[in-house]
Amino acid sequence: MSELTINPGVEIRNAELELRHFHARLAVASAFVLLVFALLGARFFYLQIVRHGELSTLAEANRIAILPVAPNRGIIVDRNGIVLAHNYSAYTLEIRPQDVANIDRLVDEVSTVVEIGPRDRRRFKRLLEESKAVGSLPIRTRLTDEEIARFAAHRYRFPQVEINARPFRQYPQGEIFSHVVGHIGRINQRELDRLEADGRLANYRGTDYIGKTGIEQRYEGYLHGITGVENVEVDSGGRAVRTLSRTPAVSGSNVALTLDSRLQDVAYRAFGERRGALVAIEPSTGGVLALVSKPGFDPNLFVDGIDPQSWNELNHSPDRPLLNRALAGTYPPGSTFKPYMALAALSLGKRTPQQTINDPGYFFFGGRQFRDSHEGGHGVVDLYKSIVKSSDTYYYMLANDLGIDAIARFVSRFGFGSRTGIDLSGEALGVLPSPEWKMRRFKQKWYPGETISIGIGQGYNSYTPLQLAVAIAAIANDGVVPRPHVVDYIEDSRTRERLPVAPAPARTLGLKAEHLAAVKAALVGVTREGTGRIAFQGAEYMSAGKTGTAQVIGIKQGEKYVEREVAERFRDHSLYVAYAPADRPTIALAVIVENAGFGSRAAAPIARIVLDFYLLGKLPAPPKPAKVRANASRR
């Protein structure tokens, strides 16, 4: 020690003192280590010697295996009790991969007995890669009776292969409900870890499936049920011989939606081959009546593991069928934004209903010309006419007078640019433009010129169809913004007790009755003498609506938009928002048809079909070439 220390005497003594202290501490630590090991030894002695007899009897009788009993998943029905998701039982051929050295060879051998197609193989491969570590995986599902018999005769050859009766999920309505109802799929490692973190893993012993999207995912906690426990006696080979006791599983709760499946069906078909989305809401409750996203996909493909080929097709299709456009797609609202602008103008005292402007067909600001889509303009325009004829100039001026801050603050209360809080996952925020937003997003300041096109729902404006539907429902509802929800109630499988899902309205806007009346009158005017006139010709009810056309690409100054010259995917989106009956609305909706041009041409006729069916029970006439096409005015 001393040769290491070059310091003078005092510190040497200190160092030695410290070393002595350290050794004392080490001694204490050693004593502690010995004590703990002695305790462990004592525990081992207690278990292995004292309780040996008792515990080895238990081990002998371990034979008693505790098996989970998977619960039946709750079913999903629409508001009229029509089944949207249910279970049926079928036989599957399953392999326990952890016991098999060469899976491919085993599959080859099994395929000599029961047919295993290339699709089955690909799907099995995929399952193998992403499934939880233990348990058996299906190589073939839905065996026929003959296949079962054939395999039973050869069973002795394949100890690692078994036939099991399994519940399968089925979605009888297929692609029409693909986005709302969603689908289940096999539990993957991520979900497994998630379950473990939540302490729900024990309840999933014996369950192979979990809700992946839509209602199936959001209401997983209700649909799944409680796993039961079965004590079975097993022989020395681990096979169950008889059941000793059981705590039965509790089936998952059934989920009833506010959706009307026939309305959903009508709405989905109304789109034809077009892409787009439709959201229909009951304004007073926020219950969603229809939620369509076109194109859809067949959710049944996902149930027992989708094969990679189908997956790639869905995932890479330019039509993006997996995207739920209704709540994850965002679109500029176009002229459907004007009613909110009008309400802002009235509420903030910038306009009166009678005040008029002159619309020459353009608006000059900052040396730039903002054109009205109606060539030559609409002449003298008051608030009513500004909505009915959809004057752009009126709203260019208004946006300039209000200023971006006031616009953003006012319309945000309708839910634009924030999540509506619907009980489905994956809702997009959209973009409610404001100087703060632009600074956050682009690190740039706001230019006054950018405010102008905000007034007609263009510019950075971008909202989900769901937000548009909630906003128009808020007008229908006289300023009470509903909170949309897809589920009506959850029914306990045992007690049949119904737990209603009725969220309170998001907020009340406190709009003045006369302001609302002015805008509502104009919205009715749209369907009688305005841009929605042709689509709603001869309707047996009074409806209120607003057309919209949203630019997909910017058009340069002095350039004209000629539809023929624009590639299909860059054509304008067609929008329509509506509610009906106008005096006492029972339905409010937003429709967007991608790249379909004027709002009056594609979106409004779909709204008409949906309203006709919902209010009158009238089915759409068999498809005929759309006559509405001629004469359609823009916006």
Add this chain to the structure above:
Amino acid sequence: MHPAVRRIPRLVTRHVDGLLLGLVLVLMVVGLFVLYSASNASAARVTAQSVNLLVALAVLWVFANIPPHYLLRLAAPLYVAGVLTLLGVALFGDVVHGARRWLDFGVTRIQPSELMKIAVPLALAWYLHRHEATLRLTNFVVATVMLIVPVALIARQPDLGTALLIAASGFFVLFLAGLSWRIMAGAVLAGLAAAPLVWSLLHDYQRQRVLTLIDPAQDPLGAGYHTIQSTIALGSGGWTGKGWLAGTQTHLDFIPERTTDFIFAVYAEEFGFAGNLVLLALLLLVIARGLFIAANAPTLFGRLLAGAITLTFFTYAVVNLGMVSGILPVVGIPLPLISYGGTALVSICLGFGILMSISTHKRLIQT
């Protein structure tokens, strides 16, 4: 033979502590045998684990050859980097399985809490070593803060198990440096007083684990199942066990995670009480050797670090054995050197490498 060539074996073994290495190797081999049985004679598992063992031994050798004063220099930057990444995780981390533990660097994701297992004792030993001549209460306060910051960040992730282990390793440094008994007693009392508060802060699943420990039957499909089955496995082993490859609990699939966290249940069932005593003795010898190295280390840094590494190893072993034999809660901590898995093995062997470095670099160090 060229003299340089003749020196190669000496160069390879110069910084290896033969006794410690021998004990580690014996435990590793025992582990492979148990793994073979636990995995139902899976050669693939044993091969994979052998690869893990080789990697771990390489890490051990590399660290044995790094002189302690390099580690001394590395301590502070490593600690700071660790705390910063923990902060990064808290602010921008990926939420995986509901816990925020990973930091995505684009190329790779790292789990900083793993790094802190070695960085914390290293930093504390470095700090106390720097103030060696004038250690007083303020130094201990600073060191405690240095410990609490990363522990709190990790506990928030939430990763209570790792947080507690790191807290323990840091505490060992403080304890060996001579933290006053009175303060420790005060801390224990304060801890007891704060217990109700801590209980209210725990996540539901963490409470469940504690409750399940008290009454395993409460949760027969979840954590309680593990305890019930591993207790039966242990108890049915008796004096000498059922023999290698003959454990019924094991081979009838009753023991969950039997190659990883619960591998000791397999061992105890097949080798009985006698086997357990042998295992305890082997572990005790490893710990004794570690403490011996600590006692003879030439610098305070070496002493504290060696002591803390050894006692941390002890803690891992005890927590695992206690968990499998049903006297500690089920936390996911493997049995060091025995359980299947690479990460824990490498960090344990890294610690042993440092131990060997401390024991074999004596002459080269100036205080």
